[in-house]
Amino acid sequence: MKSLISATLLFIMLFYSVGSSGKWFEDSQGIMGTNIHVELWSDSAQQGEQAIQAVMEEMQRINQAMSPYIESSELSKLNKYATQDFVTVSKELFDLIWLSVELAKETDGAFDITFASVGYLYNYRESQKPQQGQIIDLLKAINYRHIKFDPAEQRIFFAHPNVKIDLGGIAKGHAVDNAIALLKKSGIKHALVTAGGDTKLLGDRLGKPWMVGIRDPRDRTKQAVVLPLADTGLSTSGDYERYFEQDGKRYHHILSPKTGESAYEVQSVSIIGRSSTLNDALSTAVFVLGVQKGMDLLNRTPGYDGIIVDNQRKLHYSNALVE
Known part of the structure; x- marks a missing residue:
């Protein structure tokens, strides 16, 4: 009996020592x-x-x-020289820009890294925006088709003198x-x-799901939705991340490639999927597309789901989240 008790105590001690290490x-x-x-x-x-x-x-x-914003970055050098000639870049940057252009095609241009051709004129910290004339002059530079690739030599060229790209999305x-x-x-x-708005989870939280919140776009102290998630990713794009208000209007960093101005149909978009790279891009694309077209895109994209908070603060869920 004593040996059984001793063995039991030893097992308990070993269990807790391993479990608490x-x-x-x-x-x-x-x-x-x-x-x-x-x-x-x-x-x-x-x-x-x-x-x-x-x-x-x-x-x-x-x-x-x-x-x-870093002058010595590979992206800054590409923006500086790619309007003059093909520029050789790293495989990582080449592949990410290639993927960005493929996503632009899939989203009918809603996700377009050449938005920076106008976007660079906005300064959200200083509450500065471009004049309408400047936007009109540069709008033709916003077109992912201006980005030309030379895969054999891993080079990129911008076929318009005013093109700039930004991989912030x-x-x-x-x-x-x-x-x-x-x-x-x-x-x-x-x-x-x-x-920032991009989260990825490796496994669960020791047998329990991670509880990941989507913040209320108009109150940073509140959550619009809290989701139990594991081994996946969640990316949110919102009009509260970088913005300023002027004359009663909110100017934020998610620009419509068609207008060069902030998109206003929604306040935030959250995408759930295994790839944070795709989540990040899709959240921007859906934000620009708006509720109807954005949900249409999500509902035909296997493995990716979304939650939209529209400009009336109403929640919209992709089909798989409500089935």
Whole structure:
């Protein structure tokens, strides 16, 4: 009897020592013009800390390569020289721009990285917007068809003198996907990585789903929806991320490629799917398309679902979320 009790006690001690050896690690840093947040579970302090550091370094690397605000970035150099001749770029940048153009085709131009041809004239921190005449003059430069590729030499050319591109609608999603891939490679099985409105989940939260909120577009202290999710991604585009108000009108960073001005039919769009890169781009495209066309796009895109908050603050769900 004593031996049975001793064996039971030993089992309990071993169970709790193993079960309590791991812990949650987390960190937040300002990178890519937004808040980068990481949470992960690790049995080892060294593994946990190194994994978080690897994520932050990857975010910094992508920012240095793809920020249009860093003069030395690969993207800035492309914007500077690609209107003159073909420019050789890294495979990573080439592939992401290629994907962006393919998505532009699929979304009938609603997602178009050449929006920056006008978009660069907006300064949301200084509450500055371009004059109507400037928009009209540059509007023809907004057209993904101006981006020409030379796949054999990994080169890109802009076939219009005023074209500029901005990967703000896809680069953060790409960075989040890369971060989760790094965590998987390091042996992490439970994690959350967020870059602004882009979140990706690795596994669940130790047997429970992650509870991910979609914020109320008009009240940062409230959630419009809270979703139980695991091993997937959620990206939200909202008119509250970068904006200013002038003469009773909100000027925000999600521009319609057709007008060069802010899109106003909705306040936020959230996309759920396995690829944060696609989630990021789709949330922008659906925002620009509006409720009807946006939902039509989602309902014909397998594996991706969405929630729209329209400009009357009404919630709309894609078909798979209400079935």
